[in-house]
Amino acid sequence: MNRYSKCLLALLIGSTVAYGQTVAQHPEWPGKGHLFVGTCYQPVDRSPEQIKADIALMKAAGFKMVRIGDLSWDAIEPRQGVFDFRRMDSVMDQMNAAGIKVLFDISGLPAPIWLHDRYPGANLVDEHGAVLHPAERYMVDISDRDYRREVRTMAEQVIRHYAHHPALIAFGYDNEIGNGFMSYSAADRSRFIVWLKSKYETIENLNAAWATQRWSRRLGSFDEVELPYGDGPGPPERYLDLHRFWSDETLAALEELDAIRQRFAPDVPTASNLWDTAGRKGFDYYKGYKRFVTYGAEGFYPGDPVSALEGSLLTKGDLDTPVWFNEFVTGGGGDYGGPKGKIRMWAYFGLLNYSQTTLAWTFHTHRGGEEQALFGLLDHDGTPSWKYDEFRQIATEFDKLQHFGFPRFHKPEVAIAYSFDSSIASHPPGPSNTVRQYFTIPYHSQVDSALEPLMAANVDAAIINVAYDALDPRQYKLLVIPADYVMDEKSATAIRAYVHDGGTAIMTAMSAKVDEYSQWFDTPLPGRLSDVFGIRTEEFYRAAELPEMTFAGKTVKASLSFYEVLQPKTARTLASFSNLPEHSPAITENHYGKGHAIYLATPAEASTLGPLLDNLYSSLGIDRGPVTPAGVYARIVDGRTLYVNTTDQAQTIAIGGAKRGVLTGHTYRDSVTLEAFQVDLLE
Numbered sequence: 001m002n003r004y005s006k007c008l009l010a011l012l013i014g015s016t017v018a019y020g021q022t023v024a025q026h027p028e029w030p031g032k033g034h035l036f037v038g039t040c041y042q043p044v045d046r047s048p049e050q051i052k053a054d055i056a057l058m059k060a061a062g063f064k065m066v067r068i069g070d071l072s073w074d075a076i077e078p079r080q081g082v083f084d085f086r087r088m089d090s091v092m093d094q095m096n097a098a099g100i101k102v103l104f105d106i107s108g109l110p111a112p113i114w115l116h117d118r119y120p121g122a123n124l125v126d127e128h129g130a131v132l133h134p135a136e137r138y139m140v141d142i143s144d145r146d147y148r149r150e151v152r153t154m155a156e157q158v159i160r161h162y163a164h165h166p167a168l169i170a171f172g173y174d175n176e177i178g179n180g181f182m183s184y185s186a187a188d189r190s191r192f193i194v195w196l197k198s199k200y201e202t203i204e205n206l207n208a209a210w211a212t213q214r215w216s217r218r219l220g221s222f223d224e225v226e227l228p229y230g231d232g233p234g235p236p237e238r239y240l241d242l243h244r245f246w247s248d249e250t251l252a253a254l255e256e257l258d259a260i261r262q263r264f265a266p267d268v269p270t271a272s273n274l275w276d277t278a279g280r281k282g283f284d285y286y287k288g289y290k291r292f293v294t295y296g297a298e299g300f301y302p303g304d305p306v307s308a309l310e311g312s313l314l315t316k317g318d319l320d321t322p323v324w325f326n327e328f329v330t331g332g333g334g335d336y337g338g339p340k341g342k343i344r345m346w347a348y349f350g351l352l353n354y355s356q357t358t359l360a361w362t363f364h365t366h367r368g369g370e371e372q373a374l375f376g377l378l379d380h381d382g383t384p385s386w387k388y389d390e391f392r393q394i395a396t397e398f399d400k401l402q403h404f405g406f407p408r409f410h411k412p413e414v415a416i417a418y419s420f421d422s423s424i425a426s427h428p429p430g431p432s433n434t435v436r437q438y439f440t441i442p443y444h445s446q447v448d449s450a451l452e453p454l455m456a457a458n459v460d461a462a463i464i465n466v467a468y469d470a471l472d473p474r475q476y477k478l479l480v481i482p483a484d485y486v487m488d489e490k491s492a493t494a495i496r497a498y499v500h501d502g503g504t505a506i507m508t509a510m511s512a513k514v515d516e517y518s519q520w521f522d523t524p525l526p527g528r529l530s531d532v533f534g535i536r537t538e539e540f541y542r543a544a545e546l547p548e549m550t551f552a553g554k555t556v557k558a559s560l561s562f563y564e565v566l567q568p569k570t571a572r573t574l575a576s577f578s579n580l581p582e583h584s585p586a587i588t589e590n591h592y593g594k595g596h597a598i599y600l601a602t603p604a605e606a607s608t609l610g611p612l613l614d615n616l617y618s619s620l621g622i623d624r625g626p627v628t629p630a631g632v633y634a635r636i637v638d639g640r641t642l643y644v645n646t647t648d649q650a651q652t653i654a655i656g657g658a659k660r661g662v663l664t665g666h667t668y669r670d671s672v673t674l675e676a677f678q679v680d681l682l683e
Contacts, residue, residue, distance in 0.1 A: 035356060035402040036169075037347075037395035038065035038100065039363040039377060040327055043091045044075045046364070050382070051091060054363060057384060059098040062395035066095060067326055067359050070105035070175040070273070071137060073154060074112035080150070083157050096167035103271060103326065103359070105172040106158050106257060108151040109180065110137040119146035125185040127229050136370060138176070141183040143191055143249040148256065155260050163265035170294070171265070172272040172326065173257045178285075179278035182230045182246055189227050195245045197222055209517040210237045230281075232429025240486075240518045243282070243424045250283035258292035269294035271357070273326040276420070277314065277444070284420035286465035289317060299327035299361065302346055305633065305646045306448045306455060309353055310463065313451075314418065318462060318469040322356035322407040330360050330387050331375035337387055339648075345677040347394045348644045352635050356407040358398075360391050397663060404662070404681065405638030412460040413622050415476040416450050417495075419465060421486040425518045426510075439510060441560065443483055446508070446604035450482040453610035457617070458625025458634050466498075467491040473503030473595065477620045478613075481507040482604030488516035492528035499532055500593030504620055506612065507533060507597070508604040509540070509564045526599070533597040534571030534590030540564045541580075547602060549586040551575040552615050559607045566601050577601070587612060628653055632674070642681045645674040659683055 039058065043051055058066065068091060069076075077083050095102050116122050116134050121144045124132040132139060140147060155173075162168050200206040203221055212218045214235070219225060228238040254272070261268060270293060276285035289296075296315035302308030316323050329346060331337035347358050362376040377388040398406070426439040447463070454461045462476070467490040471479065479498060484491070484507070492512075499505050512526030521527030524536040540562065547558040551574065565582050571590035576583055586608075590597045602608045617624055626634040631647035640662065645651045652673045660667050662681040674680065 033402055035351075035358075035398040035406055036065040036101070037358050037391065037398050038063040038067075039360040039391070040067045040070070041091075041363045042072070042366070043068060043087060044072050045366065048090070052094065053382075054378075055094050055098050055100070057378075057388070058100060058363070061388065061392035062399060063100055063391075064395070065101045065103060065169060065357060065359060066363075067103040067105060067172070069158075070107055070172070071110065072105075073107045073110070074114070076107075076158065077112065077154050078114075080114055080118060081153075083161075085161055092162065092165055092167045096165070100167070101169035102165075102167045103170045103172055103324075103357075104158070104162055104168060105175055105273075106155045108155070108174040108253070108257065109140065109142075109177060110134065111140040111147060111150075115147065115150055116140070119144065119150070121145075121185065121187055122147040124181050124183045125188070127184050127231065129184065138180045140180070141185065141188065142177070142180060142253050143183070143188060143246075148253060151253070152256055152260060155257050156264065159261055159264045163268060168268065170269045170271045171261055172270065172297070173254055173274075173292070175273050176275040176278065176299070177250055177254065177272075178275035178280075178282045180250075180281055182242070182281055184227050189225075191249075192227055192242075192245050193222050193225050195248065196225060196241070199241075209519075210241075211235065211517075211519060229429065233432060234429065236425060236428035236433055236435050237518045239428045240421065240425045244284070244421075246281055247283040247287065247420065250281075251288040254292045255288065271295040271297040271324045271326060273297050273299055274315070275299070277311070277423070282420070282424075285314070286317060286418070286420065286468045290319070293319065295319070295321045295324045295356070297324040297326045297357075300325040300346070300350060301327075301329045301332070302349075305349065305631070306452045307444075308346070308349070309455060310444070310448050310451055312350065312353055312355070313416075313461065313463040316354060316462070318464050320409075320411075322409075323350070323354045324357035324359075325350060325355055326357070326359055327361035328358045330362070330377060330391075333371075334373050336375045339677070340386055340390065341677040343387060343390050344394055345644060345646060345679060347398075348642070348679040349633065349646060351398070351401070351406060351408070352633055352642055352644055354407060354409070358394065360387075400662075401681070404640060408635065408637045410460050410635075411475065412462040413475075413477045413620075414454060414459060414461045415471070415479050416447060416461055416463045417466050417479060417481040417484055417491075418447060418463045419467075419484055419486055419491070421488065421516070422484050425514060426483070426485040428518075439483075439485065441483070441510070441562065441603050443485070446483040446510070449604045449606050450480045450508070450609060452606040453613050455633060456606070456610065456630065457613070458628060459617070459622060460625075460635075465491075466494040471495070471498045471503075473498055473501050477504065477622055478616065479503060479505045480604075480609070481505060481511055483508055483510040485510060485513055486516060486518065487512035487514070487521075487527050487529065489528065495529060496532050496592075499595035499597050502594035504596045504616065505598065506600060506609070508600045508609070509537075509562065509602055529597075531570075532590065532592045533588070533599045534569050534592070535585075535588055535599055536567045536569060537564045537599075537601070543580055545579060547577050547586065548579045549575040549577050549608075551587060551611055554611065556608055556611050558602045559605050560603050562603055564601045566599060571597075571599070574598075626653075640681050640683055642679070643672065643674060644679045645677060648676045650675050655682065
């Protein structure tokens with residue numbers, strides 16, 4: 001290991017790690033004792049004098065890290081094969097002198113104009129065959145082989161150049177790569193056909209998978225395949241394969257970059273601001289993330305606590321490393337930011353939920369380009385705003401808290417199953433797809449709803465893909481499966497083994513309806529798992545009134561009208577609907593092997609899942625967190641309790657006895673009142 005790598009590991013890891021393991025036993029865990037607050041910075045916008053002044057402001061604010069390089073390919077390679085690192089070298093050297101570490105983004109997106117001019121295959125082609133010029137960022141065909149070669153060439157130059165720079169702390173790849181576009185060129189069609197041949201081998205297998213006997217769509221050979229329309233119309237089977245193809249292209253692009261890092265900088269970690277859930281295209285992050293991710297990283301732009309945490313946990317997955325917020329909200333499109341204190345609150349909300357790195361987007365507000373009304377820490381005239389002061393406060397406080405057990409680590413005992421395939425297949429394009437009429441409740445909304453009651457109980461959860469991540473009942477005592485529409489064979493096998501070996505699984509309505517080809521099962525539902533859950537369900541209705549049930553001695557009312565009619569086989573009924581014509585089971589439980597399989601006949605929603613979860617914590621040995629009012633979240637870290645009030649109203653929390661606030665210095669007796677968006681850590 002070189003001198004740089006030893007210094008980096010010493011900085012990131014410290015002397016001890018989770019579970020009391022030594023560094024040698026668990027080298028990827030960065031351990032307690034280091035929090036990084038800083039900013040994203042675009043030196044391409046700034047003069048040498050401004051850069052010097054900016055870095056002085058960053059140092060004065062106590063910033064520990066910056067992210068640079070993103071969206072700046074042509075600043076490093078202005079012409080093909082001509083590399084100029086002088087500007088970035090100066091920035092790196094000045095950051096190092098200021099004691100600020102650098103997360104350097106290898107900017108494969110967007111591609112420079114010279115690349116599009118020299119290699120027109122990198123230009124996008126829309127569904128109608130029109131060539132689209134790169135009018136905005138990400139408008140590049142990432143499957144084009146010339147583009148991919150040029151990205152690798154640039155990446156090798158950057159990695160070799162900065163691998164041993166003392167300021168470097170990590171590399172990032174292809175900012176927001178999932179937010180790109182599909183392309184419909186002849187070359188893309190050819191690559192899609194090659195992908196299909198590899199997956200299905202024979203045209204007969206493809207015809208069966210795509211149900212081409214319907215509506216006279218039978219294919220005589222692979223040469224007759226056309227790229228499905230991403231925006232429709234088209235059957236759902238081929239729409240799912242279209243997204244899988246582009247996902248595999250995205251994963252391959254990332255793995256190619258990481259192979260270069262492993263060759264020239266194997267000890268430098270990665271933290272890439274990827275966007276797997278982007279609406280334009282997205283990709284199956286869980287299928288390959290452990291091959292090129294050291295830290296789950298994302299742009300953190302919260303709307304509400306539940307969806308904010310879902311996004312963060314999706315990037316973390318089953319990793320034992322903290323979350324890095326490579327971009328952190330300072331303002332919005334046309335929104336200056338605020339109210340004051342809210343940014344700080346979100347920083348503590350992230351700290352509560354495994355974050356280690358908080359980098360403001362962005363340092364200086366951009367005067368031109370696509371984000372000139374997305375306001376940063378410095379105003380357009382270079383004057384530091386109140387947001388600069390708020391980030392300085394965050395940096396000062398986090399510098400103190402890194403000695404109090406942060407970044408926090410606690411291996412969750414509850415997992416929520418997430419599936420890229422279910423997200424895509426449950427919402428195929430219109431206008432004639434009846435799946436859209438059936439699956440009217442957005443998939444991600446149901447994942448959020450599964451997370452919401454766990455948050456209310458201050459119980460840690462992981463979001464994982466059961467087909468790719470280890471599913472062990474010794475690690476996860478409870479698995480929640482919300483609206484997992486696609487039940488492929490690998491996922492079903494994992495769930496079956498998990499329950500058989502002693503795990504408890506809760507599956508909600510709308511789950512396990514179609515197979516991996518997006519065709520409905522011709523076996524009893526839930527497909528591949530009917531015997532595990534001990535039921536059959538086929539009928540479903542949207543009631544005129546909201547379904548009600550009596551559970552654990554209380555009346556529970558659903559918030560959605562959709563419900564399924566369950567037919568217990570070996571399962572017992574835990575609750576029945578009291579106001580529906582069938583009076584059918586609302587919750588069933590089946591013993592399978594050493595474990596329990598519970599089916600909820602409503603979609604995933606907090607109003608019905610919450611009481612069920614509350615009834616399970618004790619019997620499963622899952623400890624609830626501190627009791628807090630709605631909108632206040634808390635965790636115990638090294639014997640201290642961090643409270644975060646995410647609401648715009650004062651909230652009072654009973655604490656019992658007298659406790660001192662580490663952040664405020666206040667002594668609280670019996671209760672603590674937190675004003676809107678305020679936080680405190682109680683001894």
